[in-house]
Amino acid sequence: MKAPPLEQSPELVSLRRVLDESAAVPVLLFFATGVLWLLAGTVFGLLTSLKFDMPDWLAAIPALTFGRLRPAHLNAVNYGWASLAGAGCLLWLTSRLCMTPVRLRGGLIASVILWNLGVLYGTGAVLLGYGGSVEWLEYPLPAAAMIGAAFLLFAASILQTFRMRSVQHLYVSLWYTVACVVWFPFLYVAANLPIYSGVVHGAVNWWYGHNALAVWFTPIGLALAYYFIPKVIGRPIYSYYLSLLGFWSFALFYNWNGIHHLVGGPVPNWLQTISIIASVLMVIPVMAVAVNHHLTTVGHFRHLRSSPTLRFTVFGAMCYTAVSFQGSLESLRGMQEVVHFTHYTVGHAHLGVYAFLTMILFGAMYYITPRVARWNWPHPGLIKLHFWLTAGGISIYVIAMCTGGILQGYAMNESVRPFAQVIDLTRPWLIARSASGILITGGHLVFAYLFAQMLIHAGPRRETAPWEEAAA
Amino acid sequence: MPGPDKPDRRSLPPLLGEAERQDILQIHRAILSRERVEPQEGMEPAPWWVWVVSVLVIFSMGFYLGRYSGTFSTEAHELYQKAAVGGGEAAAEPPPDGSLVYAGICLPCHQAGGTGVEGKYPPLAGSEWVAKDSAIGIRILLHGLQGPIQVKGKTFNNEMPGLGNQLSDAEIAAVLTYVRSNFGNKAPAVDTKQVAAIRQATPGQGPWTAQALSGVPK
Numbered sequence: 001m002k003a004p005p006l007e008q009s010p011e012l013v014s015l016r017r018v019l020d021e022s023a024a025v026p027v028l029l030f031f032a033t034g035v036l037w038l039l040a041g042t043v044f045g046l047l048t049s050l051k052f053d054m055p056d057w058l059a060a061i062p063a064l065t066f067g068r069l070r071p072a073h074l075n076a077v078n079y080g081w082a083s084l085a086g087a088g089c090l091l092w093l094t095s096r097l098c099m100t101p102v103r104l105r106g107g108l109i110a111s112v113i114l115w116n117l118g119v120l121y122g123t124g125a126v127l128l129g130y131g132g133s134v135e136w137l138e139y140p141l142p143a144a145a146m147i148g149a150a151f152l153l154f155a156a157s158i159l160q161t162f163r164m165r166s167v168q169h170l171y172v173s174l175w176y177t178v179a180c181v182v183w184f185p186f187l188y189v190a191a192n193l194p195i196y197s198g199v200v201h202g203a204v205n206w207w208y209g210h211n212a213l214a215v216w217f218t219p220i221g222l223a224l225a226y227y228f229i230p231k232v233i234g235r236p237i238y239s240y241y242l243s244l245l246g247f248w249s250f251a252l253f254y255n256w257n258g259i260h261h262l263v264g265g266p267v268p269n270w271l272q273t274i275s276i277i278a279s280v281l282m283v284i285p286v287m288a289v290a291v292n293h294h295l296t297t298v299g300h301f302r303h304l305r306s307s308p309t310l311r312f313t314v315f316g317a318m319c320y321t322a323v324s325f326q327g328s329l330e331s332l333r334g335m336q337e338v339v340h341f342t343h344y345t346v347g348h349a350h351l352g353v354y355a356f357l358t359m360i361l362f363g364a365m366y367y368i369t370p371r372v373a374r375w376n377w378p379h380p381g382l383i384k385l386h387f388w389l390t391a392g393g394i395s396i397y398v399i400a401m402c403t404g405g406i407l408q409g410y411a412m413n414e415s416v417r418p419f420a421q422v423i424d425l426t427r428p429w430l431i432a433r434s435a436s437g438i439l440i441t442g443g444h445l446v447f448a449y450l451f452a453q454m455l456i457h458a459g460p461r462r463e464t465a466p467w468e469e470a471a472a
Numbered sequence: 473m474p475g476p477d478k479p480d481r482r483s484l485p486p487l488l489g490e491a492e493r494q495d496i497l498q499i500h501r502a503i504l505s506r507e508r509v510e511p512q513e514g515m516e517p518a519p520w521w522v523w524v525v526s527v528l529v530i531f532s533m534g535f536y537l538g539r540y541s542g543t544f545s546t547e548a549h550e551l552y553q554k555a556a557v558g559g560g561e562a563a564a565e566p567p568p569d570g571s572l573v574y575a576g577i578c579l580p581c582h583q584a585g586g587t588g589v590e591g592k593y594p595p596l597a598g599s600e601w602v603a604k605d606s607a608i609g610i611r612i613l614l615h616g617l618q619g620p621i622q623v624k625g626k627t628f629n630n631e632m633p634g635l636g637n638q639l640s641d642a643e644i645a646a647v648l649t650y651v652r653s654n655f656g657n658k659a660p661a662v663d664t665k666q667v668a669a670i671r672q673a674t675p676g677q678g679p680w681t682a683q684a685l686s687g688v689p690k
Contacts, residue, residue, distance in 0.1 A: 269542030
């Protein structure tokens with residue numbers, strides 16, 4: 001099929017310029033600080049991984065022990081990198097889809113500062129031993145309060161921009177965007193209230209942990225995929241009806257999923273059952289999104305060669321399908337008996353937050369950054385290198401962790417097998433994980449270098465899109 | 473006020489010369505010109521099988537809910553659920569698994585292969601004490617053992633706690649049977665009734681010594 005023509009009337013170009021200029025400063029601030037947290041979080045993650053093979057290395061420094069590095073990694077990449085970069089992308093997207101400049105920009109600057117201070121304070125507290133013991137909520141309350149307040153400022157800007165929109169029809173990406181900025185503050189405040197104890201605290205922990213993905217990270221990824229796939233290809237998204245089915249079943253089912261983390265635990269049986277059911281019902285929204293994206297892209301896969309945005313986005317969207325079906329299966333009791341408390345779960349988590357979300361964020365940033373930084377990506381070859389290092393790295397990561405996790409799960413179920421033997425069994429897979437971590441770290445260094453050049457307009461002054469084709 | 477014909481000067485770095493500003497604006501215009509139409513909704517119908525799969529998944533999860541709801545009781549956890557579903561009040565407790573008792577209680581000292589630890593914990597594999605009458609093993613498990621003991625030609629002097637308060641008669645029988653038929657041992661199985669009888673016959677008994685055990689009635 002022939003690609004549709006570019007839309008380049010002077011009025012349209014001028015309108016885009018006004019919108020992107022309004023978004024430029026806040027978006028670049030969100031991106032730049034996000035990339036810094038990506039680098040910090042990557043270092044924490046790599047050190048955590050190396051600890052499995054070299055447990056005595058750096059063990060004399062309390063801040064660099066496993067129990068502190070791991071939560072530092074989790075929080076830095078989620079509240080630092082993915083949240084900040086995601087917020088930047090959503091700002092730009094909302095302005096473009098509402099055809100109106102970004103509003104409340106002063107509040108956004110305050111939001112970036114507050115958000116980063118919160119993540120800095122929280123991560124520092126975790127490393128110095130003042131972190132909490134509830135996974136995903138390790139930050140002390142003052143840090144959480146700063147992040148919560150920053151999020152409210154960001155949400156206010158999105159909602160005000162949305163209110164001032166000059167379009168009639170709301171495109172599907174906007175549904176996810178507006179929904180997530182309303183959902184997430186409720187979730188974050190409710191989970192951080194210091195009122196829970198005992199079994200209820202465990203249930204709230206995973207209600208929050210999984211809902212952070214359900215009402216914040218996944219909507220970011222889906223909003224961006226729904227936007228950039230048709231935008232780069234230049235044809236409408238396949239089916240409005242599939243979009244509707246996907247969004248409403250997503251809103252209905254996903255927020256019940258969290259308790260599947262406690263299958264087999266001391267939580268009432270019906271609560272586990274309902275979470276398992278909701279996890280399996282996620283097949284419906286995931287299928288709707290996957291079919292919708294696939295039928296939009298089919299016949300246009302050659303754009304993957306010419307557009308870095310589309311290549312990263314399609315990789316991420318395919319991983320969304322994979323991680324969701326894996327999650328539906330993983331929640332079932334029979335599967336839990338084997339893979340619970342194994343490396344399999346770690347593989348699943350990275351397939352979600354990295355292979356799906358982070359890859360889509362990279363794709364979106366390759367599109368947005370030139371429009372807000374007003375500079376072309378200086379080194380097309382390095383973008384390819386970035387893609388192959390990260391895509392290759394995370395593929396090795398997920399395969400190693402999931403295979404090793406299943407073997408580990410079966411071995412641990414053999415009750416008379418000595419535990420040390422089970423650890424030896426997982427060793428080659430953990431070494432493969434550390435190797436993949438080195439590839440991923442390399443990819444991030446390449447990306448950070450490219451992004452820094454965009455910020456200061458360094459590198460060769462290029463006239464065109466990074467790869468062959470015009471519309472990247 | 474910036475508008476379509478007037479670029480927002482504030483969004484440009486302040487120290488640039490006029491030529492550089494114009495250059496950046498030109499690059500930006502070029503970037504913004506290589507875009508396709510904003511995404512629209514297509515109106516194709518969803519493939520029929522999407523609806524079929526959706527309905528099937530919802531139905532099967534309805535059955536799953538009926539099967540595993542645990543009657544929506546706050547008491548029902550995983551083990552309770554299995555017993556209740558199996559056969560109502562008639563569902564008897566399954567017999568204890570000796571290998572699980574061994575892994576949970578004996579393994580840290582006597583090791584996975586029943587080898588023990590030289591100079592510390594006596595071996596069970598090929599031990600003459602394991603092969604002796606089951607009345608001896610039952611007493612050691614119920615009340616413990618202390619002081620010197622000869623096993624396979626080596627002397628050990630340590631203390632094993634009694635497990636009578638911790639393990640049921642059935643569990644003691646199961647783990648003894650497991651030890652007596654594994655690690656190369658080939659002694660006959662132990663009956664729960666014998667454990668119960670010895671427990672009744674020796675109330676308030678403290679830890680045994682090797683010497684006291686050799687005088688035990690069969």
